[in-house]
Amino acid sequence: MKTRKIGAHVSAAGGFDKAVERAAEIGANCMQVFSSSPRGWANTWENTLDAEKLFTKQKELSVSPIFTHALYLANLATDKEAILTNSVRALKDELRFDSAVRGGGVIVHLGSHQGRGWEASRDQVVRAIGEILEETPENSALLIENSAGQNGKVVSNLAEIRWLLDKVKSDRLGWCLDTAHAFAAGFALGDPAEVEEDRHQVFLEEPRYAVVAIEQLGLWETLKCIHVNDSKMPYGSGKDRHENLLDGEIPQDDFEYFLNLPQVQEIPLIMEVPGIKGTGPDAENVKRLQDLVGSR
Numbered sequence: 429m430k431t432r433k434i435g436a437h438v439s440a441a442g443g444f445d446k447a448v449e450r451a452a453e454i455g456a457n458c459m460q461v462f463s464s465s466p467r468g469w470a471n472t473w474e475n476t477l478d479a480e481k482l483f484t485k486q487k488e489l490s491v492s493p494i495f496t497h498a499l500y501l502a503n504l505a506t507d508k509e510a511i512l513t514n515s516v517r518a519l520k521d522e523l524r525f526d527s528a529v530r531g532g533g534v535i536v537h538l539g540s541h542q543g544r545g546w547e548a549s550r551d552q553v554v555r556a557i558g559e560i561l562e563e564t565p566e567n568s569a570l571l572i573e574n575s576a577g578q579n580g581k582v583v584s585n586l587a588e589i590r591w592l593l594d595k596v597k598s599d600r601l602g603w604c605l606d607t608a609h610a611f612a613a614g615f616a617l618g619d620p621a622e623v624e625e626d627r628h629q630v631f632l633e634e635p636r637y638a639v640v641a642i643e644q645l646g647l648w649e650t651l652k653c654i655h656v657n658d659s660k661m662p663y664g665s666g667k668d669r670h671e672n673l674l675d676g677e678i679p680q681d682d683f684e685y686f687l688n689l690p691q692v693q694e695i696p697l698i699m700e701v702p703g704i705k706g707t708g709p710d711a712e713n714v715k716r717l718q719d720l721v722g723s724r
Contacts, residue, residue, distance in 0.1 A: 432723040433696035435459045436709030437497060444477060444494075444529065445485040452489040455714040460495040460535070460698045463525040467500060469514050471521040479528055493532035495571075495604075495653055495698060498522050503539025504556040505549040505582050515539070516556050523564035532696060533569035533652055535604045540580040546588060553582065554595045561598050571652050572603040576612035576668035584613040584666075586638075590645040602650040606700075607686070608657035608671075610638050611678050614664040618682035638686060648691045656687065656697045656717055672701045673716040680720070687721050697721070 435458035440447040444461065451459035463473040486492050499522070502515040522534045541549040560570060572592060577584035583592070589603050607617060615638040642648055658676030660669035674680055687697065697717060703710040 430693070430723065431457070432693070432718075432721050433458045433493075434714060434717050434721070434723065435491075435495075435696060436699045436701075436714065437461070438709070444473075444482045448482065448485040448489055448491045451491050454709065454711040455718070456709075457491055458493055458495070458532075458696045458698065459491055460497050460700070462499070463496050463522055464499070466497065469499070469501060469518055471518070473521075473525050473528075477525070477528060482529060493696065494529050495532045495696070496522055496526050496529075496534045497700075498534050498536040500537070502536060504553045505539045505541045507542060507544060507549075512552070512556065516559055519560050519570070520564050523560065523568035523570060527565035527568040530567070533571040533602065533604075535571045535573050535653060535655075537573055537575060538582050541582055542580050544580075546582060546585075549582065550588070550591065550595075554592060557592065557596050557601065558598075561596070561600050566600070569600045569602060569652070572601070573606055573655070574603070574609050574613065576606075576609040577614070577666040578612075578668055584609070586610075586615070586641045586645055586647060590647060593647075593650055602652040603647065604653040604655060605638070605642075605651060606655035606657060607678065607683070608655075608659040608676075609668060611659045611663055612661055612665050612667055615641060616663065616682065617678060617686040619685045639689065642691075651691075651695060654687075654692065654695055654697050656683075656699050657701055670701055672704060673699070673713050673720070683720050687717075 435456040437460040438447045438450040440461045447461050506512050526534050575581035575584040583589050615636050617638050620637040658671040658673050658678050660671040661667040662677050699709045701713050704712050
């Protein structure tokens with residue numbers, strides 16, 4: 429049976445080597461962390477990272493790669509100069525961390541255009557990403573995460589990710605698909621061939637399918653990570669609320685279909701779920717994901 433890369437977002441309290449231990453304790457073999465506090469601009473990882481200790485623990489417990497989730501405050505689509513400046517600086521710090529830990533990339537929410545529209549903000553986003561990549565190590569990567577479509581958030585439409593990739597033209601820029609965000613934004617995760625049984629017709633007259641959009645937009649090659657989260661909110665809701673796997677609105681059959689596509693076999697799967705006891709991703713969610721992909 430093939431072993432898939434299955435991981436979770438874990439706390440780095442006490443050191444990044446401790447995060448590796450937490451991942452291994454719940455049965456994960458890859459992971460995601462915050463490099464510093466996600467709710468502030470300050471860079472603290474340079475004072476806390478013991479890279480050799482981290483690498484030793486990773487080798488001991490077979491946990492890799494490490495993905496970094498960027499801070500929540502970042503907004504490259506903002507019309508406020510101070511926020512844009514702080515966002516660019518902070519993301520440069522995040523990519524330096526990714527380089528230092530030999531990670532899989534920094535996963536970022538690009539932010540909100542705050543009502544100005546995609547076309548009014550997209551060139552600014554391209555310039556900001558270009559500056560970030562130009563001034564950070566070559567062995568780091570930036571991964572754009574799709575949004576759920578709420579509050580003017582950019583890239584809920586996967587075509588916007590394709591546009592950014594084409595404009596930036598860097599092999600260090602990729603993307604991360606969040607299943608809950610895709611579902612909320614109106615991209616069904618199931619098999620488009622099963623139209624007669626399509627449970628989503630009640631929401632959209634012509635439902636969109638993630639697999640069709642990714643194929644048509646040529647996005648498989650640049651998909652570097654999948655956030656596997658169930659959704660508390662219904663299909664097409666435009667609302668971002670995560671739920672434990674198989675306890676939310678995304679049908680099990682849809683998860684099984686999408687996560688077992690041939691194109692997905694080598695892509696790390698990271699969970700950001702609340703956990704059965706509300707304390708974050710846990711062994712039960714790891715087990716559920718392993719069962720979904722036949723990797724136990």
